[in-house]
Amino acid sequence: MANPIDFYFDFSSPYGYLASTRIDALAARHGRSVFWRPILLGAVFKINGQQPLTSIPLKGHYTALDLARSARLLKVPFKLPSKFPIGATTPSRAFYWVHDREPVLAKRLAQALYTAYFSEDRDISSPEATVNIAAKVGVDKRELEEALNDPAVKERLRAEVDAAIGRGVFGSPYFVVDGEPFWGSDRLDQVDKWLETGGW
Amino acid sequence: MANPIDFYFDFSSPYGYLASTRIDALAARHGRSVFWRPILLGAVFKINGQQPLTSIPLKGHYTALDLARSARLLKVPFKLPSKFPIGATTPSRAFYWVHDREPVLAKRLAQALYTAYFSEDRDISSPEATVNIAAKVGVDKRELEEALNDPAVKERLRAEVDAAIGRGVFGSPYFVVDGEPFWGSDRLDQVDKWLETGGW
Numbered sequence: 223m224a225n226p227i228d229f230y231f232d233f234s235s236p237y238g239y240l241a242s243t244r245i246d247a248l249a250a251r252h253g254r255s256v257f258w259r260p261i262l263l264g265a266v267f268k269i270n271g272q273q274p275l276t277s278i279p280l281k282g283h284y285t286a287l288d289l290a291r292s293a294r295l296l297k298v299p300f301k302l303p304s305k306f307p308i309g310a311t312t313p314s315r316a317f318y319w320v321h322d323r324e325p326v327l328a329k330r331l332a333q334a335l336y337t338a339y340f341s342e343d344r345d346i347s348s349p350e351a352t353v354n355i356a357a358k359v360g361v362d363k364r365e366l367e368e369a370l371n372d373p374a375v376k377e378r379l380r381a382e383v384d385a386a387i388g389r390g391v392f393g394s395p396y397f398v399v400d401g402e403p404f405w406g407s408d409r410l411d412q413v414d415k416w417l418e419t420g421g422w
Numbered sequence: 423m424a425n426p427i428d429f430y431f432d433f434s435s436p437y438g439y440l441a442s443t444r445i446d447a448l449a450a451r452h453g454r455s456v457f458w459r460p461i462l463l464g465a466v467f468k469i470n471g472q473q474p475l476t477s478i479p480l481k482g483h484y485t486a487l488d489l490a491r492s493a494r495l496l497k498v499p500f501k502l503p504s505k506f507p508i509g510a511t512t513p514s515r516a517f518y519w520v521h522d523r524e525p526v527l528a529k530r531l532a533q534a535l536y537t538a539y540f541s542e543d544r545d546i547s548s549p550e551a552t553v554n555i556a557a558k559v560g561v562d563k564r565e566l567e568e569a570l571n572d573p574a575v576k577e578r579l580r581a582e583v584d585a586a587i588g589r590g591v592f593g594s595p596y597f598v599v600d601g602e603p604f605w606g607s608d609r610l611d612q613v614d615k616w617l618e619t620g621g622w
Contacts, residue, residue: 272481280466280469280587280590280591280592281472281592281593283590284590284592284603284605287603288604288605288609291612291622292612294622295612295615295622390483390484392481392484393481403484403487404488405484405488406608408606408608408609409488409608411611412491412492412495415495422491422494422495
């Protein structure tokens with residue numbers, strides 16, 4: 223069976239959101255599955271001194287325009303959230319906890335979280351918001367609430383973030399296809415071609 | 423007659439080089455011409471604290487890989503120069519001086535400078551290199567040597583860079599199509615669609 227594609231993203235990353243609406247269908251056309259892996263870009267930015275795109279002078283205004291324009295082109299609902307960026311620790315912990323039990327449900331949860339944040343302007347950083355959105359897609363509310371306070375669940379996310387950094391992941395979205403890294407939603411066309419041709 | 427497309431680039435920018443190999447043919451398919459406008463990203467970086475891509479931890483290694491891969495896909499000769507980045511003041515001054523006399527020749531000069539730097543690993547930052555490359559495409563050597571020391575020529579470039587910053591240009595390549603800004607060689611597909619549809 224072919225390797226799954228690793229899809230690294232931060233729940234606070236708008237380009238990650240845009241990519242999340244395309245990656246599974248793209249991979250499926252080539253008979254591939256996708257392993258969604260939320261990470262925390264804040265941990266990366268501490269290492270390399272980057273800042274969130276929208277807070278860089280000159281770049282911020284353009285980025286807002288580019289996101290809206292790219293979303294319209296993809297026909298994806300999008301609204302830059304009133305609170306941006308947010309810390310994505312809680313939704314990311316929830317994701318891995320669900321993933322280790324029901325992988326398909328975890329992807330549905332990630333899609334619901336991304337939609338809530340980037341299309342409905344809901345702040346998904348709090349346990350309340352995460353748990354409510356999770357309950358809507360069928361996750362047990364009480365169990366998830368408990369899990370979010372479990373040291374093992376915290377450690378699970380930390381290990382994922384460390385592994386991603388160890389692998390060189392520095393942005394969102396970031397894809398690894400058979401060992402080949404691709405950064406940015408702009409690179410999905412190259413990912414598509416790479417899967418088709420096996421590389422060039 | 424339709425507006426020309428403004429193409430802002432830094433002679434030290436590898437993605438600017440990649441875009442320079444595509445923009446004129448792309449524009450011509452839509453009956454558009456392209457106004458090439460070299461700028462100095464150093465002046466922008468002073469304002470917004472950015473760094474050259476290849477010197478950012480984690481990002482540098484990936485960028486080298488991405489450039490080589492993108493160049494192969496476009497079938498464009500490319501080699502990351504031994505000396506990178508360089509200050510592009512001299513080649514940029516030469517460009518505008520030639521441009522104000524023979525616009526078509528200026529574009530040929532820009533292409534020759536970009537090729538020398540990104541495919542033949544020649545450091546184009548010095549007056550000697552710039553003048554020699556210019557002579558090869560048919561620019562008068564003595565006249566250009568004198569022009570490079572002319573305060574009016576220095577001022578010409580400074581004014582272009584200031585105007586670009588005033589317009590919000592913060593990267594290379596950067597395109598403006600009928601007032602709509604597009605940043606990055608990755609956005610050429612959107613530029614193409616924008617020209618085709620008039621926007622979305």
